[in-house]
Amino acid sequence: xxxxxxxxxxxxxxxxxxxxxxxxxxxxxxxxxxxxxxxxxxxxxxxxxxxxxxxxxxxxxxxxxxxxxxxxxxxxxxxxxxxxxxxxxxxxxxxxxxxxxxxxxxxxxxxxxxxxxxxxxxxxxxxxxxxxxxxxxxxxxxxxxxxxxxxxxxxxxxxxxxxxxxxxxxxxxxxxxxxxxxxxxxxxxxxxxxxxxxxxxxxxxxxxxxxxxxxxxxxxxxxxxxxxxxxxxxxxxxxxxxxxxxxxxxxxxxxxxxxxxxxxxxxxxxxxxxxxxxxxxxxxxxxxxxxxxxxxxxxxxxxxxxxxxxxxxxxxxxxxxxxxxxxxxxxxxxxxxxxxxxxx
Numbered sequence: 457x458x459x460x461x462x463x464x465x466x467x468x469x470x471x472x473x474x475x476x477x478x479x480x481x482x483x484x485x486x487x488x489x490x491x492x493x494x495x496x497x498x499x500x501x502x503x504x505x506x507x508x509x510x511x512x513x514x515x516x517x518x519x520x521x522x523x524x525x526x527x528x529x530x531x532x533x534x535x536x537x538x539x540x541x542x543x544x545x546x547x548x549x550x551x552x553x554x555x556x557x558x559x560x561x562x563x564x565x566x567x568x569x570x571x572x573x574x575x576x577x578x579x580x581x582x583x584x585x586x587x588x589x590x591x592x593x594x595x596x597x598x599x600x601x602x603x604x605x606x607x608x609x610x611x612x613x614x615x616x617x618x619x620x621x622x623x624x625x626x627x628x629x630x631x632x633x634x635x636x637x638x639x640x641x642x643x644x645x646x647x648x649x650x651x652x653x654x655x656x657x658x659x660x661x662x663x664x665x666x667x668x669x670x671x672x673x674x675x676x677x678x679x680x681x682x683x684x685x686x687x688x689x690x691x692x693x694x695x696x697x698x699x700x701x702x703x704x705x706x707x708x709x710x711x712x713x714x715x716x717x718x719x720x721x722x723x724x725x726x727x728x729x730x731x732x733x734x735x736x737x738x739x740x741x742x743x744x745x746x747x748x749x750x751x752x753x754x755x756x757x758x759x760x761x762x763x764x765x766x767x768x769x770x771x772x773x774x775x776x777x778x779x780x781x782x783x784x785x786x787x788x789x790x791x792x793x794x795x796x797x798x799x800x
Contacts, residue, residue: 492553492733494527499549500720501557503542504622505535505650509588509671513718513751514558517585520745524737535649538623539563540572547573547723553730560588561717561767563625565775568795569788570625575723576795577775581731582767583738584719585748587758588669589689590631591701593682595661603686603707606665610641620654620663623647624787627716628654628668630778631688633785635667638708658682669716670695670756688713695756714773717760738763776800 500518504510511533518529534542539559549555561582567573592606600606610617621628629645636642646663648654651672658666659681666673666682670693676682678697687693690705690712705711722734742748743761752759762770779797782788793799 492727492729494525494554496554497528497530498525498553499532499555500529501532501534501542501546501555503534503536503539503545503557503559505648505653506533507652508622508650509627509652509669509755510539510559510718511650513586513671513748513755513757514720516748516751517558517720517742517745520741520747521737524741525733537572538570538625538647540567540570543567543573543721546721547575551723551725553722553726556720556722558720559718560627560774561719561721561771562627562630562714562774562778564721565771565797566625566779566782566788569779569783569790569792569797571789576797577771578768578796579724581722581724581726581734581763582719582771583722583734583742583761583763584717584767584770585742585761586671586719586752587715587717587760588627588671589687589693589716589756589758590627590667590713591670591673591677591684591687591693591756592631592635592665592667592704593655593658593673593677593684594665595658596681596683597661598664598683600665600685601683603702603704606685607635607639607641607707610639610643615642615644617665618644618646618663620646620648620657620666621668622651622654623649625778625782626651626668628666630716630774630781631713632667633781634688634711634713634777635704635708637781638711655682670701674698674755693756696754701756714777715758715760715770716774717767717771719767735763 502511546557565577594600651668654666654668657663684701686704689703693701749759779792
């Protein structure tokens with residue numbers, strides 16, 4: 457395992473540059489303020505079902521943070537409304553640093569346009585850990601074996617091919633809407649309370665396909681219960697224990713998709729010493745975590761710890777693409793332009 461590396465390349469150099477810059481630019485003031493010592497367990501709300509991509513990577517990160525913080529981090533799964541219920545619970549909690557949430561930054565940035573969470577992503581402090589890529593996979597008994605065959609099927613049967621995702625705003629849903637726009641096709645969206653239930657539905661034959669994250673599909677792909685057809689990107693993905701999954705761009709030239717970052721989110725307004733401590737933990741522990749790095753390799757994700765303003769900049773392209781896709785397809789209630797997200 458130690459010799460295996462993910463070959464998913466988009467943004468790798470820029471991501472490493474961002475991370476290195478952040479590590480080298482940790483300010484003296486931040487270190488001086490880093491004196492927060494939590495005196496009771498910290499609640500970390502995962503706004504999706506247990507076992508999915510958000511849940512699994514958040515548990516890895518939480519386990520790494522417990523030692524430097526000297527406190528237990530309690531994971532609370534609170535699924536519903538595509539992650540908005542749990543996110544709102546965090547937002548409404550006391551701003552004392554003892555309640556966090558986690559998930560995909562592109563979801564967090566789209567909630568305001570959906571009218572489900574009343575604040576923009578800039579009202580959150582972002583601590584990003586990995587970047588994920590979505591993969592289109594079908595049941596092992598599906599007749600589709602290539603991207604071209606799958607797209608031809610969508611065209612031949614408009615709006616009938618079912619695609620299982622973790623719901624509106626999820627990475628799988630955003631990816632499928634990008635495909636639908638690029639290929640001029642329609643599909644039947646079937647939503648679940650998390651990525652793992654969506655994957656299981658496809659394995660069981662309840663859904664024709666799933667467009668969830670490689671990290672959620674990896675085990676079933678390796679077990680040959682799912683057949684991956686392509687990544688929603690312009691680069692192939694080397695999945696440990698399986699091999700190469702071709703990019704959609706090989707079938708639809710020019711197709712690309714922004715990186716889907718996952719992390720921990722803390723609402724603004726918490727004490728400065730809390731943020732300073734979290735920054736220090738992120739740059740000295742998470743950025744060097746071998747456990748998180750191994751998780752990334754085995755799940756087909758990119759190890760990409762980053763926080764602060766650099767995290768906002770890294771996450772914004774996916775936020776922008778997701779918010780405008782939701783609005784253009786009539787799924788979002790509020791124009792992204794009115795909440796600080798300019799048109800693409």
